[in-house]
Amino acid sequence: MKKGIFAAIAVALVAVLAYVTLFNQPQAPAIQYTNLSGKTASTDSLKGKVVLVNFWATSCSGCMAEMPKLRATHEKYAPQGYETVAVAMSYDPPNYVQTYVKDTALPFFVTLDSSGSIAKAFGEIQLTPTSILIDKRGNIIKRYVGEPDFNELHQLIEKNLKA
Incomplete structure (x- = not known):
């Protein structure tokens, strides 16, 4: 009898955890x-x-190192419904951003967060690089501080493009 109750409680806990994780x-x-x-x-x-x-x-060396990988990821998945939005931080001089984007011909949407409002809206982002992956329904899937593990990122992108 006790084993049955414990099993039922365990199943209920797993169900609640799965619901919270998924929905x-x-x-x-x-x-x-x-x-x-x-x-x-x-x-x-x-x-x-x-x-x-x-x-x-x-001014972020890690950002500059990951940018070619972000570009390659964008070019690989954009035809399937993937988008990249690069948000330049408020302290980044606009002319530096514009020169970099022009010189590298970034193929994705680049915006200047001159007021810091975008970084604030996404949870007071201060460290760069920080990336946030969002699914088709607008849910945040994963937050990366520092350069993402691109193999993991690609798997998440592929999984969510199919969903």
Whole structure:
């Protein structure tokens, strides 16, 4: 009798944990931003896509090291419904960002967070690089501080593109 009760409690706990893990993911904040050429977008406009929001700075050596990998990831998955949004931090001089983006011809959306409001909305981001992966429904899947493990990131992207 006691074993049956303990088994039922264990099953109930596993069910609650599975529900919380699968259905209680935090939502990405509803924000708008403008890219360097003046085009406006929002997190709501990207629903239906898997999105990586990357906070970076031209003065961040880790950011500069990961940028070619972010580009390759974007080019690999963009045709399948993946988007990258690179958010330059408020302390990054706009002319440095514009020069870098022009010189490297980044193929994804780049915005300047001059007021710091985007970083604040995503949880007071201060460290770069920080990347946040968002699913098609606008749920935050994973937060990376530092360069992501790109093999893991690609697996998550592929899994969520199929979902």
